Amino acid sequence: MASLNDYLLASGLLFAIGLAGVVMRRNIIIVFMCLELMLSAANLSLVAFSRFNTVNGLPDYNGQMLVFFVVTVAAAEVAVGLAIIVALYRARQTIHTDELTSLKG
Amino acid sequence: MPSYLFWLFTTVMLIGGIAVVAFRNSVSSALSVVTCFVGLAGLFIGLSAFFVGVIQILVYTGAVMVLFLFIIMLLDLKNEEHRANKIAPIAAGLALSLAFVVQLIGVLSRTPDKAAPALDKTALITAAEHFPAGSKIATTLVNDGKLPDVHLIGHTLFTGYNFPLQILGVLLLVATVGVVALSKRQAE
Numbered sequence: 202m203a204s205l206n207d208y209l210l211a212s213g214l215l216f217a218i219g220l221a222g223v224v225m226r227r228n229i230i231i232v233f234m235c236l237e238l239m240l241s242a243a244n245l246s247l248v249a250f251s252r253f254n255t256v257n258g259l260p261d262y263n264g265q266m267l268v269f270f271v272v273t274v275a276a277a278e279v280a281v282g283l284a285i286i287v288a289l290y291r292a293r294q295t296i297h298t299d300e301l302t303s304l305k306g
Numbered sequence: 307m308p309s310y311l312f313w314l315f316t317t318v319m320l321i322g323g324i325a326v327v328a329f330r331n332s333v334s335s336a337l338s339v340v341t342c343f344v345g346l347a348g349l350f351i352g353l354s355a356f357f358v359g360v361i362q363i364l365v366y367t368g369a370v371m372v373l374f375l376f377i378i379m380l381l382d383l384k385n386e387e388h389r390a391n392k393i394a395p396i397a398a399g400l401a402l403s404l405a406f407v408v409q410l411i412g413v414l415s416r417t418p419d420k421a422a423p424a425l426d427k428t429a430l431i432t433a434a435e436h437f438p439a440g441s442k443i444a445t446t447l448v449n450d451g452k453l454p455d456v457h458l459i460g461h462t463l464f465t466g467y468n469f470p471l472q473i474l475g476v477l478l479l480v481a482t483v484g485v486v487a488l489s490k491r492q493a494e
Contacts, residue, residue, distance in 0.1 A: 205420040227392075288488055
């Protein structure tokens with residue numbers, strides 16, 4: 202059986218990969234995907250805490266409620282973010298973060 | 307969940323995650339995210355969070371990543387692959403994540419470990435006493451000896467989190483209207 206620390210380590214490693222991707226990559230779509238990875242890493246530790254901390258013999262479902270809300274808000278965020286990226290590409294013909302330097306086009 | 311399944315799904319998840327950052331092609335990166343999320347859903351199901359695992363597959367890999375792929379193919383980015391890598395962002399990313407991992411290992415090596423509490427038949431029958439006799443949750447717990455995961459989530463969602471759920475509905479509506487407004491203004 203995997204213990205709580207194993208799950209937290211897996212979650213932390215996934216978060217570290219997402220963090221490295223956000224800093225390293227210059228393509229704004231891949232930066233956005235790495236943000237999703239970081240959100241999912243947080244979800245993994247929430248579900249692990251929910252399973253390992255039982256309330257009345259059942260998993261603590263308050264943790265999974267937070268996961269549910271995170272997933273929903275992330276879906277809304279992706280819809281709005283991708284719409285902004287498409288609008289940005291139409292205005293500037295690039296999604297490379299090094300070339301997006303001015304606020305007013 | 308047996309230990310080897312945990313390590314299998316964790317390996318799939320982490321390799322998928324590394325591939326997202328390593329691939330130069332955006333489409334390959336998006337498919338690596340799908341791989342990563344399939345491994346993650348396996349971990350969720352191993353943690354007896356069946357609903358969250360199914361949501362992870364349906365919402366993330368089914369809807370969100372398909373949306374990403376549509377946008378990548380819509381933008382048609384061919385010149386992105388031939389760019390030279392700059393050394394500064396790569397060094398900064400590696401240093402940041404390395405510092406994070408070192409801190410993580412330092413914290414986890416000092417915290418007391420915990421094994422998973424049993425979710426066997428006796429534990430479930432004991433847990434059924436906290437629900438009204440004859441309700442769907444109690445009968446599933448006692449008669450089938452299975453965790454009625456979706457029923458319990460629904461019970462928690464509509465008793466303890468009713469107001470946040472309605473706020474979430476408003477948020478989704480605002481996001482929908484916002485996306486339509488963003489796309490429409492550019493068309494003029």
